[in-house]
Structures are given as C-alpha cells and as structure tokens.
Amino acid sequence: MTIQHPSPDRVRFGVNYVPSAGWFYSWLDFSADAVRRDFEDLAGLGLDHVRVFPIWPWIQPNRSLIRRRGIDELLELIDIAAEFDLDVAVDLLQGHLSSYDFLPSWVLTWHRRSLFTDPAVREGVIRYVDRVSRAASSRSNVFAITLGNEVNNLWPANPTDAAGSSGWAAELLRTVSAAAPYVLGLYSLYDAAWYDPEHPFHPVDAAELGDLTTVHSWVFNGVSTLDGPLGQATVSHADYLVELAAATAGDPARPVWLQEIGAPRPDVPDADAPAFVRRTLDLVLANPALWGVTWWCSHDLDRSLADFPEREYDLGLFTTAHRRKPLAVELAAVITEQRAAGRTARQQGRRGTAADRPGLLCEVDLRERPDRRREVAPGSAFHSEWVRQRGSGPLAIVPATRAADPKYLTTRGIGRLIEPTERS
Template sequence: MLESGTFTLGCNYWASHAGIYMWRNWQADVIKADFARLAELGLEHLRIFPLWPAFQPLSIYYGGGNTPRELVWKDGKPLPEDGSTVDPVMLERLRFVCDCAHENGMQVVIALVTGWMSGRLFAPPAFETCNLHTNPRVIYYQTRLIKEIINALKEHPAVAMWESGNETNCMAASNRDEFRLWINVINDAIRIADPTRPIPAGMHGLQPSTDGDLRFDSKIHTIDLGRCCDFLTTHPYPLFTSFASTDALSSYKSVFHAVAENSFFGDIGGKPCFAEEAGTLSNVIGGEKTAAKYLDRMLKNLFFHDHRGLYWWCAFDQDKLDFPPYTWCAVERELGLFNGDMTLKPVAKTIRDFAKFRKQLPQVKLPPPDKQATVILTTQQDAWASAFGAFLLASQAHFTPQFRFAGQTLPDNSLYIVPSVNTIEGIPPGVFQELMQRAKAGATVFVSADSALFSPFTQAFGLESIGWENASGCSTVCFEGEEFPINRQTRFLLQPTTANMLASDEVGNPVFTEMKYGKGKVYFFALPLEKHVAKVSHATDLGYWKVYSRIANGIIDRAPMQLNHAPQVTMTIRPITPDEVFVTLQNNGEEKASLPKPKWKTVQIWPKNADMKNLEPGDWRVIHCKK
C-alpha cells in the first residue's frame, strides 16, 4: 500500500452473529462462513478489532478506604506466573481469524488496543476509571498487550499491518503533548515487536499546525501523527465531518469529501493516506441504491487521485444486537454489505464490480498525479473549510492541488493559493515574503480574505482601502456573466491602484482583482470564497469554480486536454515523462458530458473502444497521451 499507484480494497469486520462480543460469544463456523462471503467480493484487507477487556481481562481488588489492593486475572485468579497478560484463549481465536483470512486470500489489519468502538468505551475493569492516555499503569499494560499479540502472530502471513487501535484519540481526554507522547510510546512498542510491518494512524479528525505553535492544545495534530505513523487515515463519514453533508450523498461535493480529506491529511502530514472507514451511517442519509452510487464514485475518485485504499464500514448489519453501542444510536445498525438472508446489498455489488473496473485499466501502475498548485493554510482560520472548498474548486477547474500549512517548506509550483485568510494574524510575514518573491520570479499567487488583515496590502495587491466594515451579510459577485452569492463577516471597500478589477459585488465594489508583479501575477479576492463553497449547499452547481479557472489559466493551457465547460468532470494528469502522460477522467455529475479532442496525440484509451466524444454520468476514461 505504501507504493504510489497501488490501491487496497477492504472492510471493517465484526462477526455477523455477535458484533463487538464475537470474542466471548465465539462461533468459529459463523466466522469461517463470514470470511468466505467477504472473499467472494474481492476484498483484500479486513480490519480486525481485538476488544481490549476481552483480551486483557484485568481487574482490581480493593482494600480499606477503597484503596487498590491487588491486580487480578479473569475470574479473580492471580496473574499468570509466566508474566503474560493476554488471555491465551483469545489469542487462539485471533489466530483462527488470521487463518480464515489466509485461507480466503485476504489479509488483516489488527487494531491492537481496541478501547473505543462505535461510541462506547471498552477497557479492562482494572482501568475503567483511569485516563487511558496518561496513567502509567495503564500504558504499561497497553504495551504488554501489544507485545504479546504481536509476538504470537507476527509470523502469520495474513497480517498486513498493526495499528494502535480504533480511533484511539477518543479513548480519553488529553492534550496535544499527552496524546503525542502516548501514541509514540504505543507505536514504538509496535515497532520494537515487529519492525517489518507498516503502522497506519487508525484515527481521524486531525488539526494542521506547526511544532512551535502551542495553541489548539486539545487537538490531534497532523504532523504529530505523520512523524510516528507510516500511513495517515481518514474516516470520512459525511455526518461526522463538518460541511460534508450539506449536499445529497451522491452529489459532487459528497463523493469528493474522502478525496479532499485524504489530501488534506496526507499532504500536510507527509505520509500516504487512505480512507480506513467509509460508509453512509444510515439509510436515511442515503438508501441502498444511493449508497452504491456514492461508493462507486468515491472509490474511483480515490483511485484516480492516488489515495491508497478504502475500507467499507462494515461487513455485516448489527440491527439484531440488543446491547450497547447498537442500542444507543441509530447509525450503528444497518451498515453492512449483506441483507439478513446474506444476499448482497447494492454496495456489496459495487465492491465486487470494482475488481472488474481495475481489470479494464492499464496493466501498469499509474504514476503519481501532477499536483500543479499549492494551497497554503494559515492559523486562526477554519482550515478544513478552507481546504475542502479549495479542493472542490480546483477539481472543477481541472487541476489537482496539494496542501501545506504556513511554515512548512513550499514546493516549486506555478500557482499558490492562500484561501479564506482570517483574523488579524493574516499571512505570516515570512510566508508572505516568500510568496511575493515567487510571484516576482513568474509564479501566480491568489489570496482570498475572510475577516483578515494584511501587511503589506497596497504594495502586494495593487489596491487602496477606503474602508473596512465589520458588517456580516451576503455579497453578490458578478463574474464572467454569472452572479453568485458569498457570505461574509466583513466588507472590504477597495479602490484599484495598479490592479485590474475582474469582478465586483452588487454595488460595484471590487471583489476580484489581478495585478502583474515582476514576471508573475497576484490575484486578490475580497471574500471567503473557499469557506463559502465548503459550507453552503449546492455551491458546486454554480460558477464559483470559474474564479479558479481564471487564476489557473496557465496550468489549464498547458494541459494535454481542456474541459472548459464540464466542471462535473474531474481530470488528473499522471506524467510518465514531460512529453508523455496518462489522463484520467471521471464524470461526477448527473448529465452526460461532451469531451473535446485531446490537444496531445492519443496513444491508447481505456476502457478499450470507449466513446471519446461523450462521458456518461459516473463513467470514466484513462487516456495515454504524447506531445
């Protein structure tokens, strides 16, 4: 999975008969049948959860004054004389699960400290009242659990990866320093026990930052996980991610949620990223046919953007289970691939059909996508809203962005985007200076503003401020013959000095301007464009993307194919050499799109004999082009 061009299809697994209690309510024949069914779908990985209290059954006996007296084994017996802390019966059951995977041509990812699952905390009785990230005794026994499981199974061919657990950031209330110390101790214990297998993060909800910024202390930080994990992961459920459920489940915006979040985490964290849990959570959010359509488009977009895999949540429905967490919340019941009679749901057929899709592709690993623009996120802004909006706009304008956080080294690119800058901090001086130097040398710089202050301003943008109003409302932008609204917190009252006005608001106030700067250009947009696109329903149906098309016209002009009037079609460019590329196309809209003839010579098309004039909704193409 670490290699570019690879993609692994997987599923999160709890046994069909018992869910989280599969280890204590053990039915080997059911599990064997489960694995056979899952293998028939073409799944390659199953993510397995050794429930912590089942595997490490530790309790405490208390003495006078409710003081701890003795740590005991299951059933109140003394701790094993050999020093082991993991129930050998459970280890053999986990080995059986690995055997079933191997027999069916699959591998497993084992979430070692499964202390959090579906909204419920699970810990051995001895630790139920402890902070599971900071208590020294707890951490000691967590590392014992890890070592004993790994030592028992590290020679097993079915084990693909180990990870700390499932969403371990949810196991306790801890600050940044406490959590990153904990995750480093846990991952180091894994690496000591088995240095040969990669470690994914196993969690989501990350915050971009720098090492030196001591604010946002309660957040789980992207760079911290990037340094101690081999993969970053997303769990891109639309309901649980801000702004990802503003549009219907199968909409352009929704099917790009996973791709955008993977890019957001992976680029800033500096590690490959994959969607480790993905699902609809409820038939209310999307029925079975809609869920299948959503999964189909999400899978192909992840693949075409070189994100390394997707694991569906989850294998089987849990609607017949009468214990928490399944009785606590309606989102934990009907998430499986199979109906009650074990017939396939439409999402299972989509997973099975993905294998057919891959057989239609070029039988070589596609090179990494050319990320032609850099999006720079700044402090004191809603980083996810700005990133999500920028990614959507870039995709509709037919170029692929990469993300950096202010202070990280900037790659060489022809376009730099600083989206929806907020507060008095504005753009850090060093970053601002570097961007202006790159513009002077020939790059394009685009800055959009929320309620931000900038220094310098007039010199940087060719604009004179005649006022700044702290007046929330909605501005109507007039650009290229189309009007579209953008919500604002403040209004910039501007007068061009050396800049040209490209768009104005409803009262004629400049909103979008362009200024030559040395050999390059600097664009300014006086409204939080990206934040608005992320937060507002159906924004991808309007012409907001035209702003990004304008600032990226140099990138677009150099592309081997131009799709100027098809924002619902996503394109990635995968360079083989400077004069030879693969172009991928995916129609994420609801209408047929007309395809122009590529500017470069077409060598080959996939699927073979495909129509190169039209692209039906949900359809795709891979084109091998040469100059």
C-alpha cells in the same frame, strides 16, 4: 518498516470486519464456523484484506493477566482469513467501536486513571501491545497492526494533552515495531484531529507517527448537509481528507490509507448508496497518495441488539442473512475495473497516477498551527474553494510554506499552483 509509495494501479481494497452474528460480542462465544461463513461472503467481492478488532478488556481483564485463549482465537480468525486469500490488519486497543467504549476495569471505577498518561496503565498497555503484536505477526498474512480504532474517541474520559497523546502513541508504536518489525505499525484517529482546533490529538502526529497515515472519512460529520448525499462536497470528502493528510506530512511521498469509509444513513439513503460508492471512489482513486481503501463494514448489525445509534445497524456490505447489498455490488465492480486498469498500466509500463495536478495553496500550516484547524474544516472558505475546483479534476492541497520547493511539488505530482481566490 520501509514501504513503497503507492499508485492507483495497485491500490489495496479491503473491509472492516463486523461479524454478522452477535457483532463484536461474538468474541465472547467465538465460532470458527461463523467467521468462515462471513469470510466466504467477502471472498467474492475481490477484496484483498480485512481489518479485525479483538476486544482489549476481554484479552487483558487485569493489568497483569493476558488471556491465552483470547489470543488463540484471534490467531484462528487470522488463519481462516488465509483460507480465503485475505490478508489481515489487526487493531489492538478496542477501545471505541460503533459508539461504545470498551475499557478494562483496571482503568475504571476506583481505579480510574487515564489510558494516555498514567504510568501504571501505560506499563500494562505496553505489555498487551507487545504480546498481541508478537502473536499476530507470527502469521504471514498479517500486514498491519494499528494501536486501536479511533483512540482519540476515548478522550476526554481519559484526560490528556497534545504532548501526552503524542508521547503515548510514539512509545506504543515503538513497541509494535520491536515486536512485529515486518508489519506496518499504524495510528488511527477520527477526523476531529484534522478539523477541531481544541482537540488534543494533532494533525502532525497523524501524518508523522507510524509507517503511513490513516484517515477515516465519515460524511455524518456535517459535510453531507452542505450539498446532499451525492453533492460534490459529500462525494469528495474522502479525497479531501486524503489530500489534507498528504499535505500535512513532512515526507511528500508518505502514503495515506483510507482505513474507514462508509455510506451512513440517513446522510446517504439506500437508493443513493451505490452512486455514493461509485462517485466517492472515482474521485479518491485518482489521488496519487492513496495506499488503500477499507470499507466500513462487512455485515449489518442485528437489530435485536439494543441502544446503538440508528445509522450503525445498516452499514454493512451484506445483511446479517448474508445477502449482498447493492452497494457491495458497486464496490465489487469498482475493484474489478481498477484491477483491470492496473494490469493494463503495468503491461504498458506506466503508472496510473494523477501527474501534474494543480495545487490549491493553503495558508494554514496544520503542522505548526493546529489551532487553525477550523479554517480547513468542511464548510470553511478553503474547503468550499477546494470542492468547487475539484469538480474540474484532481486537485492537490499545497501548504504555502512549501510552495517554493520544486522537489516537494514534483514528488507530489503537482504541476502548477492556484491561489484560493483564483477562478478557473
């Protein structure tokens, strides 16, 4: 699918939908009324989309059985979103959600075999991906289909290597493209793919496979310990990850979707959450590669549900009683301001991009040397230098291997290059 390059005057804003009643277990007792009540909460924030998560083993409990009712309920949810003028992105293989893994019994116990490498499992997954993609794309408000939520969290319980994970994703994305040619086909990974040198899911796949790059920015990965909940390293992490993704892509115009970002406790205390929203978005919205922002998540998790990590219970923009929280108020304000600025830019015939940014040279080529990922991870010398200089304004990352390519630099809006040791 061909998509236009983004600009900050038309960034998309959405939310990852977590049902207020029953978490994702609510798919077992689907209630259209409950979904409609949740989407009514979201409609007032200025959001334009929701990302939704059908649970894979409840739709495909056997390799040769795909439940029609499960698909019908997903379609009903998509139709309810349309009532509130919300577009929908559908994730397929759940897979991993909020510290729990949901896998069908036909890849477990006596049938234990890797999701990524076993041929019989691959055949079953392809059937599921094809069926759900065809159904979802029948709705005009569906704009994206992602293979699953952070599928690399399912390793090492499902063994694979770099070639196996890459081939798996490429084949499934071809399946999505054939079944749903007019929607975005996407690949979703958590940030070990960018920072862990031993991880068998590589940056080049995140930056090449699918129609755009998705990144998930979570400051509980250690970045919040560098300088606190509102420190520069913490509030710039989303921008850093978007920029790292943009720098890794072969196509300098490839967009990046900030598909997940949230304000997790205790890393970001409640009192600091609105300021975290404001400062984080102010920084990342200046990035010309940014395609969209999707907040995690819509609603808090009911504390009657046991055994979740503590931070998972209070990530919502709304409480389970549908009360709008202060960080939701701040998010809505940012969206309103951004849309107004976009209208002004369009009326004046200009793009709101950060043109002629400086670019910080990076000696680590993540495409060719994923074994050097630790050298760009939070807290590394390179990251620390980028954070320091980002305090003076928008700052690109430029692989040293592309520093002499003027077309590349121009496409990415980079006006001059900075050596990592240079002091401004």
